[in-house]
Amino acid sequence: MDRRRQLGEFLQTRRAQLRPEDIGLRVFGDQRRVPGLRREELALLAGVSASYYSRLEQGLSSNASPQVLGAIAQALRLNDAERRHLHALADGAKTQPTGRRPAPEKAGPAVRQLLDTLADVPALVLGRHSDVLAWNRAGHALFAGHVDTGGPNRPGQRPNMARLVFLDGHTRELYEDWQAKARAVVGTLRLASGRFPNDPALAALVGELSVHSAEFAGLWADHRVKAGDTALYQMRHSLVGAMTVTQQALRTEQDQHVVIATTEAGSPSRAAMTLLVHTAATSPDRSEPAIEESRAVPLPE
Incomplete structure (x- = not known):
């Protein structure tokens, strides 16, 4: 992935999403040929x-300086996550790739101890491109009970949450x-x-998902970045029904994320989650994947 190209595409998509009226710019007639602000208008706002x-x-x-990037970020009205992403892209554009492959990922002993401690709370560990590096039984039951429990222990065959979300x-x-x-x-x-x-x-x-999911390709082209590490989801589990679940992602020193799913105390969601966790604790581990083909999203030929 070329960082200069990524940087340019990120700036372009953000500029296209700012309307002249958002910044108090008066527009006369319908003569604008580009969506959002023109380059010269954005440059004027940023003072470059x-x-x-x-x-x-x-x-x-x-060679953009932090000050220039900060001015551009302010002009584009970027949030904190988008600002950090802008600076990361700009910093990477200044350096040449080393050609070294990143080291293989694995969940360390301390993180695995955390998962064991959270035995009654669904939790999993995600790597830098959403591979599941480890999960506890409750986490497996909530997020992917239909796939092999031992998958995270086999590098190269690990479940990948992005693939599951878009293709499963x-x-x-x-x-x-x-x-x-x-x-x-x-x-x-x-x-x-x-x-x-x-x-x-x-x-x-990214290439695989872009080919097999038009929805992924459209969202990827938008260059949105995740703004926070906590989200509230309405989930409907096949075993226990509807639940309101808070998902929190905690970053480790190894740039991995521990995703923890919680429910409100005393709520029907907590009761449903407790039932799911109990069911997972008393069920034998599955050693083979068992995805029902009829419910999997078909891939194009």
Whole structure:
């Protein structure tokens, strides 16, 4: 993934989403040929020359200072997550790729101890491109009870949450507002692409999902990044029914994320979650995947 190109595309999509009236600019007639602000208008807002901003957006410049980036971010009205993403892309555009592959990921002993401690709380560990590195029994039961429990222990065959969200019918049915979950997944992958632009596995995942899911391709082209690490989802589990679940992602020192699912004390959702966790604790581990083909999203030929 070329960071200069990513930087330019990110700036362009954000500029296109700002309307002249958002910044108090008066527009006369319907003569605008581009969506959103023109480059020269954005440059004026940021206090930089139009030619310099154009080169930055076209991937022809890689020397933007933190001050200039801050001014552009303010002009584009970026949130904190988008600002960090902008700086990561700009910093990466200044350096040459090393050609070294990132080290294989694994969940360390301390993180596994945390999952064991959270035995009655669904939890899993996600790597930099959403591979499941580990999960406890409750986490497996909530997020992917229809796939092999031992999958995270086999590098190269690990479940991948992005694939499940976009290509697996069970996971799609799990979220009542599937679009909200899909946007969050793509936003997380966008952040990862800015931090790890030379990760071949991440590039391959994005390519695969872009080919097999038009919905993913559309969301990826929007260049949205995830704005927060906590989200509330209405989930409908095949075993226990509807639940309102808070999902929190805690980042580790290894740039992994521990995702924890909680419910409100005393609520019907807590009762349903307790039943699910109890069922998972008393059921034998599944050693083979058992995805029902009739409910999986078909892939194009």
